Amino acid sequence: MRSTQRSESMHSFFDKYLTCRSSLVQFVHQYDNCLADKEQQELECDAADNRGLIPCVSNSPIEKQFQYEYTNNIFRNVQAEFIKKCDCNLSPRAVKDNQYFYEVTQQKIIKGMSFYSEYEVVFCPISHQVRCNCFRFESYGILCCHVLSVLSQCRVDKVKSSYILSRWSKNVHRKHTHIRSSHDSRRSDESMNIFRGLCVDFYNVAQDFVHDKEEADILRSAFASAKVALTEHRAKHSESVCTSECSDGLNALRSPPHVVPRGRPSFKRLEADVDRKIKNGSKKRRASSKRTKVSYNGHGLYNNLALVIFFMC
Structure with missing residues (x-):
């Protein structure tokens, strides 16, 4: 893939694992390693976000939100x-x-000089919709200082949920973490992922049949019968843990077979008359330049020896 076809950030990320000389088998294995490292980074960031809160710099309730x-x-x-x-x-x-138009003047200092920029902010007090002509929210996904100034002036204590993108939220529930992939098949917390997936299924079923007592009783009896059937299934079929390890040797990746391209080989290409004349001319010019250089060096050496003999005499 060319660099102009994909984002440069992804190229810089894969450059730590792949090179232009990597084979197809190495690409598949290194791609799994990339995904594993990416997931590990997400888990570390989630742990850091849940560990504590960054203190606020103001008393604004919006910043608290x-x-x-x-x-x-x-x-x-x-x-x-x-x-x-x-x-x-x-x-x-x-x-x-029913829309209020505000003019916001922001002071900026660039290289020791003070500049003033003017922006227009439109605010609707009924729907709490706000818009600024700097388009920072549309570009970066966060509200700009001009909008925050207008909201503070209008005494708005809480912004709408549409101004808090789910991609920046730490309370988002990632459903893709329950999907099993090739790079996390040997992780020790696979049982925890299955447990969380089953809890979600049980919660959805219980949420639909919680309003009627008879339906809840039927659901409990179904769970009890399912538990008995699973216990009998475990007693009859005790599978070995090393089944996945044995299957890895059978499904090992191999390089594709070498295919001879169709057509005449490139090193036996028939040259045209123009190409042959150009190549012969360049060879002759290089050979003549070498002869001129050698002859010049020979005359210079002879002259130097003559001068040395003259002074010695």
């Missing part, structure tokens, strides 16, 4: 917008169709 919703990395970017809010000045412009 973002503190419990966003991950630590994204919340640091949001805090930078709350800090920039101190450099913004508001001035109401007009009211039209």
Whole structure:
């Protein structure tokens, strides 16, 4: 794949595991290692997010809301917008169709010089919809300092859930973690993944039949009969744990067979007359330049020897 066809961040990630000379078998194995490392990084980030909260830089209830919703990395970017809010000045412009138009002037210091930028923010007090012409939320997925200034001016204590993207939330439930893949088949917590998947299934069934007592009794009896059947199945069929390890040798990956390409080999290509003349001309020029250089070096050496003999005499 060319670098222009995919994102450069993915290329930099795979460069740690693959090279341009990697074979097909190495590519498959290294791809599994990439996925395993990526999943490990996600687990470490989730553990860091659940370990503690980053303290707020202001007393805004909106920042408190973002503190419990966003991950630590994204919340640091949001805090930078709350800090920039101190450099913004508001001035109401007009009211039209239950929408308030504000002009936000932000002071910026670039290379020791002060600049002022003006932005327009539209706020609807009924639906709490807000929009800024800097389009930071549409580009980065977080609210800008101009919008935060308007929300603080209008005394809004909580933003809508549509302004908190699920991709930045640490409370999102990843359903793909229950899917078994090739790189996590030897993990020790596979039973925990199966347990969580079964709990989700049991919860969905119980949620549908919890309103009627007779239906709940039927569900309990079904669980009891299923437990008895599973116990008998375990007693009859005691499978070995090393079944997966034995199947790995049978399903080992092999390189594809070498296929001879169709057509005439490249080293026996018939040359055209123009190509042959150009090649012969370049050879003659190189040979003539070498002869001129050698002859020049020979005359110079002869002259130097003559001068040495003259002075010695």
